[in-house]
Amino acid sequence: MFSDVAQKLQKPGAVGVIPTDTVYGLVARVVDLTAVARLYDLKKREEKPGTIIAASIDQLVHMGIKYRYLKAVEQFWPGAVSVVLPCGPELAYLHLGKDSLAVRMPDDTILRSLLEQTGPLLTSSANPSGQPPAATVTQAQAYFGNQIDFYEDGGDLSEHKPSTVIRVIDDAIEVLRQGAVTIEAAEKTSK
Secondary structure, three states: OOOOHHHHHHOOOOOEEEEOOOOEEEEEEOOOHHHHHHHHHHHOOOOOOOEEEOOOHHHHHHHOOOHHHHHHHHHHOOOOEEEEEEOOHHHHHHHOOOOEEEEEOOOOHHHHHHHHHHOOEEEEEOOOOOOOOOOOHHHHHHHHHHHOOEEOOOOOOOOOOOOEEEEEEOOEEEEEEOOOOOOOOOOEOOO
16 A cells, blocks of 8 residues: 555645545645645635644654644654644645644554655545545545545545544643544643
8 A cells, every 4th residue: 555655646736535544535745835725625625724644743843833832742643633733824825824733643654654755744534525534435536536636545444533633722631523532621741
């Protein structure tokens, strides 16, 4: 799996569908502004940013997320926990004016190996807004057809859950969406 995905994502403006550590996702390289704009257009999203997946904290720091924020939440990774962190105006094309992004480091060695080759990817579940996430490549193709540059088949993911999304406020955890990992709200983070 992913044998030529990194190469396909190098094409300017490329958007693909791949199995992530949670569900099928639309993906685009975060450094490719055209691809990011295409992904958001495909999702019909103007106000809800996607999630950034990365192979390491270093990749997230390199793209502009402050290390101090990442250090405070690194205990959740690798894993299916997306953490909403503040970020600046230089990443506005990703955060769509929200001044924060959900980021995670997947607990899947094959996917992390891909991310080492591509750099961080913007991802969003492979479905139009308001529709259920695609559980198979066939379902993703029914949603997006030839608007997507490539599809990577990872089998039936219908038993997979989306990531859990949290935000840390004053060292307490606010659960924004329960998903693959159960986290109790107001759980303290370790320093």
